[in-house]
Amino acid sequence: MLNVTVIGSGNVAQHLIRAFTKADGVNVSQAFARKPGNILHLLPEEKIVSDFSLLQYADIYIIAVTDNAITEVSAQLPFKNRLVVHTSGSIPMDELYPHNRRGVFYPLQTFSKKKEVDFSAIPVCLESESAEDYKLLITLANSISAKIFNINSNQRKALHVAAVFASNFTNHLYTLASDICNEHNLPFDILKPLITETSAKVQHLPPAEAQTGPAVRHDSKTIEAHLQLLKEDNQKEIYQILTQSIQAHAEKL
Amino acid sequence: MLNVTVIGSGNVAQHLIRAFTKADGVNVSQAFARKPGNILHLLPEEKIVSDFSLLQYADIYIIAVTDNAITEVSAQLPFKNRLVVHTSGSIPMDELYPHNRRGVFYPLQTFSKKKEVDFSAIPVCLESESAEDYKLLITLANSISAKIFNINSNQRKALHVAAVFASNFTNHLYTLASDICNEHNLPFDILKPLITETSAKVQHLPPAEAQTGPAVRHDSKTIEAHLQLLKEDNQKEIYQILTQSIQAHAEKL
Numbered sequence: 311m312l313n314v315t316v317i318g319s320g321n322v323a324q325h326l327i328r329a330f331t332k333a334d335g336v337n338v339s340q341a342f343a344r345k346p347g348n349i350l351h352l353l354p355e356e357k358i359v360s361d362f363s364l365l366q367y368a369d370i371y372i373i374a375v376t377d378n379a380i381t382e383v384s385a386q387l388p389f390k391n392r393l394v395v396h397t398s399g400s401i402p403m404d405e406l407y408p409h410n411r412r413g414v415f416y417p418l419q420t421f422s423k424k425k426e427v428d429f430s431a432i433p434v435c436l437e438s439e440s441a442e443d444y445k446l447l448i449t450l451a452n453s454i455s456a457k458i459f460n461i462n463s464n465q466r467k468a469l470h471v472a473a474v475f476a477s478n479f480t481n482h483l484y485t486l487a488s489d490i491c492n493e494h495n496l497p498f499d500i501l502k503p504l505i506t507e508t509s510a511k512v513q514h515l516p517p518a519e520a521q522t523g524p525a526v527r528h529d530s531k532t533i534e535a536h537l538q539l540l541k542e543d544n545q546k547e548i549y550q551i552l553t554q555s556i557q558a559h560a561e562k563l
Numbered sequence: 564m565l566n567v568t569v570i571g572s573g574n575v576a577q578h579l580i581r582a583f584t585k586a587d588g589v590n591v592s593q594a595f596a597r598k599p600g601n602i603l604h605l606l607p608e609e610k611i612v613s614d615f616s617l618l619q620y621a622d623i624y625i626i627a628v629t630d631n632a633i634t635e636v637s638a639q640l641p642f643k644n645r646l647v648v649h650t651s652g653s654i655p656m657d658e659l660y661p662h663n664r665r666g667v668f669y670p671l672q673t674f675s676k677k678k679e680v681d682f683s684a685i686p687v688c689l690e691s692e693s694a695e696d697y698k699l700l701i702t703l704a705n706s707i708s709a710k711i712f713n714i715n716s717n718q719r720k721a722l723h724v725a726a727v728f729a730s731n732f733t734n735h736l737y738t739l740a741s742d743i744c745n746e747h748n749l750p751f752d753i754l755k756p757l758i759t760e761t762s763a764k765v766q767h768l769p770p771a772e773a774q775t776g777p778a779v780r781h782d783s784k785t786i787e788a789h790l791q792l793l794k795e796d797n798q799k800e801i802y803q804i805l806t807q808s809i810q811a812h813a814e815k816l
Contacts, residue, residue, distance in 0.1 A: 377785065400777075400785050418757055420764070420775050431756045459753055468747035469754075471789045471802075476740035476754045477761040478776030479805045480733040485770040485812060487729035494721035500712055501722075501729045502766050503684045504671055508730040509762035511673070513755050517738040522673050523731030524653075532630065532653050536724045544808055549724075551804060552732045555797050559738060 312336050312450055315368040317383060319343035321421045322397050323374035327352045329429040333453035339368050362386050370450055372397060372415055373406075381405050393443050399470030402463035403437050413438035413447055416466060417455070420477050429454040435461035435469065486545060493541065518563060525556035565589045565703055568618060570636060571627035572596035574674045575650050579627055580605045582682040586706035592621050615639050623703055625650060625668055626659075634658050646696050652723030655716035656690050666691035666700055669719060670708070673730050682707040688714035688722065739798055746794065771816060778809035 314330055316323050316338060323341070327349060330336045338357070342365060343349050346358040359365060365387070373383050373396045380396045385407040387394060394406055395413040406412040414437040419427055434451040436458060438444040444460075451458045461469060484505060488498045511520045524532040533553055540546045567589055569580050576594070580602060583589045591610070595618060596602050599611040612618060618640070626636050626649045633649045638660040640647060647659055648666040659665040667690040672680055687704040689711060691697040697713075704711045714722060737758060741751045764773045777785040786806055793799045 377782065400788060418753055420757060420761055420773075427760065431759075433753045433756060435753070457753075457756070459750075461749070461753075465747050465749055467788070467792060468743055469749050470785075471792055472740040472743040472749070472754060473757055474776055474778075474789065474802075475736045475743065477757050478774070478778060478809070479801075480736050480758075481761055481765065481770055481774055482778075482805055482809045482812070483728045483733050483736070484765050485774065486808075487725040488770050490721055490725040490728065494718050496714070496718055496722050496725070497712075498769075500671055500686045500688070500710075500714075501725060503686060503710070504673060504726055504730050505733075505762045505765060506684075507673055507680065508734055509758045512734065512737050512758060516751075517734055517741050521731070521734055521738065523727055525727075525731060525735075529630065532723075535653060535720070536727065539720060539724055544811065548732075548804060548808060549727070551801060552735055555739075555801060556731070556735045558797065559735070 312370065312446070312453070313339040313368045314450065315340045315342070315365060315371045316374060317342040317371060318374035319345060319348035320374065320376070322417070323372075324349060324352060325421050325427060325429075326372060326374055326397070326417075328426075329454045336450065336453045340364075340366060362388050365389070367392070369393065370395060370415075370446060371410075377401050381407060384410070393438075393446060395438075395447065399435075399466055399473065402467070403439070404463070411439060411443055413443055414461075414463070414466065415447060415451065416461070418469065418473060420481075430456055433457040433459055435459045435466055437462055437466065483548075486548065489542075490540075490545070518559065521556060521560070523556075525553040526560050528557065565623065565699070565706070566592040566621045567703065568593045568595070568621040568624045569627060570595040570624060572598060572601035573627065573629070575670070576625075576627035577602060577605060578674050578680060578682075579625060579650070579670075581679075582707045589703065589706045593617075593619060615641050618642070620645070622646065623648060623668075623699060624663075630654050634660065637663070646691075646699060648691075648700065652688075652719055652726065655720070656692070657716070664692060664696055666696055667716070667719065668700060668704065669714070671722065671726060673734075683709055686710040686712055688712045688719055690715055690719070736801075739801065742795075743793075743798070771812065774809060774813070776809075778806040779813050781810065 316327050330338050340357050371394045377398050390409045392410050394410040395415040403412050403414050416435040417432050419432045434455045436447045491498045583591050593610050624647045630651050643662045645663050647663040648668040656665050656667050669688040670685050672685045687708045689700045744751045
């Protein structure tokens with residue numbers, strides 16, 4: 311049985327507590343939360359502490375707090391030479407304070423409080439200082455996911471940027487599409503199957519090959535008509551830049 | 564039994580022929596193709612014509628050709644007062660030549676030759692000049708889809724722009740994410756579950772509410788680090804503009 315302590319009570323911490331609680335071979339021995347109320351629905355009260363000195367021994371401590379607080383929290387841990395990992399895509403492993411053995415346990419997914427996720431489909435990116443700790447992290451990751459990747463800190467930084475493009479920015483394009491629908495009394499629902507299919511296509515096809523639409527066809531008449539229809543400067547600018555980028559990319563192929 | 568003739572042999576035409584062939588209550592009586600070879604795998608040879616004068620009577624003629632050719636093809640049809648529709652998102656109904664009854668049958672989906680689609684989930688946007696023809700179009704659309712929308716030409720133009728944002732542009736962001744992965748020896752596979760989840764989220768949550776990431780958190784440290792990591796000016800520019808747009812949008816809420 312792997313004993314795990316989760317430090318943090320936000321979005322990622324809650325999803326991890328929920329996943330580990332369901333997993334075989336893993337026990338959430340404690341959780342640290344400044345506001346215990348955040349996770350009282352997930353763990354019995356006696357397992358939640360708000361004082362670092364009350365943390366008991368665990369095989370792995372998972373710091374799931376906001377990026378800016380990771381170093382500080384890791385420095386406050388009142389023990390040495392235990393395995394401490396963070397869950398961030400953008401923070402290098404060595405920003406963890408060095409009095410403990412360090413590692414990273416980065417689940418690459420977009421977590422919302424309002425929607426449960428299926429952890430088994432979530433890639434977990436692992437990194438550690440020693441091969442022995444790496445084995446522990448693999449055991450932990452395997453308990454909740456089938457997709458495990460060995461990713462070093464430099465790669466993880468790039469992966470995080472790629473994820474911003476593939477997720478945060480695409481979501482914003484959905485928002486702009488939804489705005490355009492609202493402006494013309496169209497239900498956003500009409501676009502939902504298209505959104506699903508667009509994401510489904512690139513599961514099997516390289517995205518550059520899946521590209522369709524007026525930009526890649528160099529259909530300048532349609533592009534011009536679209537630009538005239540768009541009212542907001544912001545929408546126009548994004549339309550133009552992405553159209554140019556699609557065309558420049560197609561030329562490189 | 565509704566007799567339908569499909570004019571065209573490209574991507575959309577082929578998907579429609581395939582869908583109508585499987586559908587109950589619909590018969591693809593003929594198809595017009597300049598290159599019959601394109602659709603010989605879908606229809607028997609005797610149903611494919613390359614000469615407009617060989618077109619027999621049908622209840623509905625569907626012009627599924629490239630946008631720029633729609634008016635010209637509709638003008639060449641050697642009969643009058645029959646129901647002729649096009650399948651384009653961006654062409655107004657009245658660009659069809661007026662010697663026939665006019666309408667639009669616009670399936671809102673991204674069609675690839677390489678991937679089959681499930682038509683039952685595809686919204687079909689209908690428009691016609693008369694209520695009687697609209698009933699015919701509903702019967703036809705119902706034979707392949709459960710999602711039917713009454714959309715006039717102005718709305719359809721806006722819908723097409725929204726679809727470019729929600730599909731063509733998001734696909735390009737997947738391409739940029741894939742490029743970033745390649746540049747850092749990361750498998751694009753790691754991002755696929757994230758892409759699926761991002762599109763799944765907005766099926767139930769308004770996209771503005773689903774927004775996550777450094778931009779909406781105003782995490783300027785991470786944003787700065789991402790910009791430094793990006794090598795191509797194009798990637799940097801898109802990162803900046805979408806980050807600004809996410810932040811401006813969040814302020815409006």
